[in-house]
Amino acid sequence: METIPNTTRWRDDNIAMTLKDAFQILTKPVIPQKTRENGDGENELGERDMELEYNEGSSIKVYIAGSSTRPCTDEARAGWGVYFKESDQRNSRSRATGPQTALAAELQAFIHILQTTNPHEGLHLISKSERAHNAITESYKIWENNGWSEAPHKELMIELISRLRERPAPTFFELINKDNTSPWKEKCISNAKDLAKKGRRSGPENEEDESLNQNQIQTRINVPEGVRLSTITQATAYRRQLDGLKDMKSQTTKENTDIIRSDLKAKQGHSPITTQLWHSLKRAKNLTRKHKEFLYKTTRGAYKVGKHWLNSDKPEIRERAMCSPCGQLETLDHIYCRCEIPGREQIWRTIMNIWRAKYPNEQWENPQLGEILGIPSATFKGNDGRVDAGKTRLNQILISEGAHAIWRLRCERVIQHGNDPAKFPKKSQIKSLIKHRINHRLRMDCITADSRKFDKRAIREDLVVDTWQGILEDEDAMPEHWTRSTGVLVGNRLFETEMATPFRPP
């Protein structure tokens, strides 16, 4: 992949708080133990594997500028401009809301782009603002670790970083300066700057700003609680939720825990008591923090879906209760187990492919809702009656990743695209979403298996091997201790759902 100077691919290397130390490994130069070729003849070298489908060249390029006058005075005014290309309808500008500084305006411009572009397409964001560039690519890590108290424009920074974290496709940030410029770049950035100046001059009475504000308000109303939650520091939010476990008892929770218990009983012959369900969720070692939050909130009915909306007296709000393309009430069971819109079936089919490759003699049935919500309590036992840790781990990883991917696709479709069928996800987008996630989990397992770095938090190397061995790409050519090599991937063929064995609907 060609590398452009001053360009950073934004990576979420501050998110795994429990794995904070893991990234010390990544900051060291990674020397690939070997180069290998996959079936397509592409070189695969560790981290880059994830980028085969993207590079800076194929990303949407956007130039961003802020503008301010009379800073630090009562008359301070700031605005932002974003420039895609000549006569592009997406070119836009606005007066900054809140603090009237150029930095605040620039951060708002970045947020605007993340809100309004397809999250499955690579983005290449170009600016001349060193402050904004450093804030987004470096300083945020320190601010986040210190509870954001030192961040300039804290709310904007939190929103921006959480939106970056939610993007499945990569985002590149490029800084233009004297060492990295060209007449073309200067021309584009100056167009963005002109827009920013116009934005700065416009007032709230300006028509365009009005319509933009309305959009923003609309978005806020539509964002379900869970998405907004991601703008709170994850650790705080998570702690708060788990602390609140005892006091919040609701009808929805009761219904969902009943479903979990009955589906788990049907699947594995016994069902844990309700307190045990929460305990397993809290302690789940096979789930990411994000997925634990997600399952917790889903089970507690914190995401507004289906009948929740029926209480309104406004017909347009009541409509939200329905999965409109399917014409059904949008229950959790509908979303994860029945919905006909592209995404759900393909994801479960991919999961099935992976499971069957690992356990070819076993039946696979798409998980029922209770199994999905209760996945931390779902275990497999070996012939000796003891828990089969590798099998349990793979199952929990696959089901939690699958369910979360389906939820993400559903939120994008409903919230960002208003159920517009023209914007339903394409097969290739669904594939790259799930492929990216599963490979990410494999890679994190390999990193954390390095017990020298992780002491107590380490996953045993043999558990990682038990979990993933048998479904890796080019496995025969792997070194004996493959968890220590950088180029490990789940077999690419397993993501090809066209080639899959016939799909049995649940």
Ligand SMILES: [Zn+2]
């Ligand atoms: Zn549906």
